Amino acid sequence: MTSATSNESKTISPINGETVATYPFDSEEQIEHVLQDSFSAAKRWKQTPLADRVTALVSIGQALRDNSEELAQMMSLEMGKPIVQARGEITKSANLCDWYATHGPDMLSARPTMVENQQAVLEFRPLGVVLGIMPWNFPLWQVMRGTVPMLLSGNTYVLKHAPNIMGCAYLIEKIIHSSGLPQGVFSLVHATNESVSKLIADDRVAGVAFTGSVKAGKTIGAQAGAALKKSVLELGGSDPFIVLADADIDAAVKAAVAGRYQNSGQVCAAAKRFIVEAPVADEFTQKFVAAVEKLAMGDPREDDNYVGPMARYDLRDELHDQVQRTVSQGARLLLGGDKVSGAGNYYQPTVLADVTADMTAFREEMFGPVAAITIAQDAQQACHLANDSDFGLCATIYSGNEPQAEKLAATLECGGVFINGYCGSDPRVTFGGVKKSGYGRELSDFGLYEFCNVQTVWKNRQ
CATH class of the missing domain: 3.40.605.10 (Aldehyde Dehydrogenase; Chain A, domain 1)
Known part of the structure; x- marks a missing residue:
């Protein structure tokens, strides 16, 4: 303001x-x-x-x-x-x-x-x-x-x-x-x-x-x-995107990239914390990074560019500080992690791995093109991690077992849960959150x- x-x-x-x-x-x-x-x-x-x-x-x-x-x-x-x-x-x-x-x-x-x-x-x-x-x-x-x-x-x-x-x-x-x-x-x-x-x-x-x-x-x-x-x-929120071991990984990756980097990551209901079950964590991470690397970034007035600049310079500085703090806390920087030099307010599409619940990228809302990946040992821990947040706007679950995903959805503390699809809004359904x-x-x-x-x-x- x-x-x-x-x-x-x-x-x-x-x-x-x-x-x-x-x-x-x-x-x-x-x-x-x-x-x-x-x-x-x-x-x-x-x-x-x-x-x-x-x-x-x-x-x-x-x-x-x-x-x-x-x-x-x-x-x-x-x-x-x-x-x-x-x-x-x-x-x-x-x-x-x-x-x-x-x-x-x-x-x-x-x-x-x-x-x-x-x-x-x-x-x-x-x-x-x-x-x-x-x-x-x-x-x-x-x-x-x-x-x-x-x-x-x-x-x-x-x-x-x-x-x-x-x-x-x-x-x-x-x-x-x-x-x-x-x-x-x-x-x-x-x-x-x-x-x-x-x-x-x-x-x-x-x-x-x-x-x-x-x-x-x-x-x-x-x-x-x-x-x-x-x-x-x-x-706003720090929405969890849960990927379970039985998920279609290619479909999950496609949705994860769109859910995180749309509007250059500046979306209240964007997927921000990627909580991936251990057996598929390496596969998801590798494919996710490869997909993010292909995103075209540049002048937003050109049709081919999917990622544009961040809206305000102070917000880019704040985001970069959050990334640096998370890396200093032990996260691995897999991609990006810096401001783009030259004219404009661009920030590199960034992926952080080995993010734990005590790190900045997990605890704070990251309002920009930064994804944080956290490994869960099983579905129950994934949901526990998803709820371990001050926010409760939306959440996503990717799973090949939809009845089980529906049961897990009932445990999530948020206003909207999306099963095998990333968060969005539509006039036919309500939109809003709980907690902060x-x-x-x-x-x-x-x-x-x-x-x-x-x-x-x-x-x-x-």
């Missing part, structure tokens, strides 16, 4: 280290205007027929498709996202709009029930203005997976985006407004930490959705709690209800 003493933010492209643009922070008067506009719009939007809100989502999805290339290029320029992955993110976000437009109305329909021969009905009402504080690693998807269900349910949304991607933020606002969405239903503020704290405390804000670091999440969660308002926090990965859920019907007042209406109760 950006210092509250600054009067502007600066976007520095990680591709070449050049300044893209500077953006002044909004004044108190500007933020007050946006908030009051959103608060007023919320009163009108909740009365808007559901069919019209559905039409609005479809229009937003089409506007995203119509402006896909411009937004994808901005993502690559500002935070280094490989262009093919940027285009995929936009398509996924547009499809999200369509999915909720199709399935959301049924989720929001009243649920009648009988209680001792008396009728009660559950109704889903909007809360009002929701403040979304979003990160830079998925500039559009992180915003839309919260915005879309909130708008459908009748809430209005005020976005505070990451200061290093404000070009993306303003472009997202422009695209959504071009869809014809009524004024104030979706808004953007460029706010300092101090201004964000004031927004959270303001009675006109009904809820807060945050994705980001544990440290920031603790602060935001505490502020929301002090103001007695709902919050949903997604705070946060609380609350996004996507599916559970995500839709997070910022709803689930109201019970009784009739003729005696």
Whole structure:
């Protein structure tokens, strides 16, 4: 997050280290205007027929498709996202709009029930203005997976985006407004930490959705709690990727590489700790290193490059320090392990082996292109190691025995388990974590209800 003493933010492209643009922070008067506009719009939007809100989502999805290339290029320029992955993110976000437009109305329909021969009905009402504080690693998807269900349910949304991607933020606002969405239903503020704290405390804000670091999440969660308002926090993870002795090793390696190095390793739900059963550890490691060596790294605006630069220079320094500490603690460096010299913020795709539970790469989240391999003696120890973490976002199990993998999945302390496939998100299922990965859920019907007042209406109760 950006210092509250600054009067502007600066976007520095990680591709070449050049300044893209500077953006002044909004004044108190500007933020007050946006908030009051959103608060007023919320009163009108909740009365808007559901069919019209559905039409609005479809229009937003089409506007995203119509402006896909411009937004994808901005993502690559500002935070280094490989262009093919940027285009995929936009398509996924547009499809999200369509999915909720199709399935959301049924989720929001009243649920009648009988209680001792008396009728009660559950109704889903909007809360009002929701403040979304979003990160830079998925500039559009992180915003839309919260915005879309909130708008459908009748809430209005005020976005505070990451200061290093404000070009993306303003472009997202422009695209959504071009869809014809009524004024104030979706808004953007460029706010300092101090201004964000004031927004959270303001009675006109009904809820807060945050994705980001544990440290920031603790602060935001505490502020929301002090103001007695709902919050949903997604705070990252150190996801285990378990490979058992009966797994299809080639399939596991393919998924492991994609699960770790997508978005240059800057994914909350990326596979980060590879826990491999001893009989197949050597085979998995050799094939994994060979596959990582083949990854093309370079200018993310070129279609053939799978790994781009890290988004911020301070984060690359932090990652390199974590790698060095892990090696000094006894891990073997099999590949990479250093910054790439020259212009740009590139870090070599890195593989660490013989990582134990007391080492930095096991205990801390490694938010970049670094994989840590740990050997487990059996499946039970693998699950024990997987749970030996402060985080609990997602986990993966590769095994040729799916019934056994399902039993093991039930022992894992995380929000999502993927059997013979790496972690991802989809509107049809929930996304979120436990422990220090946060609380609350996004996507599916559970995500839709997070910022709803689930109201019970009784009739003729005696």
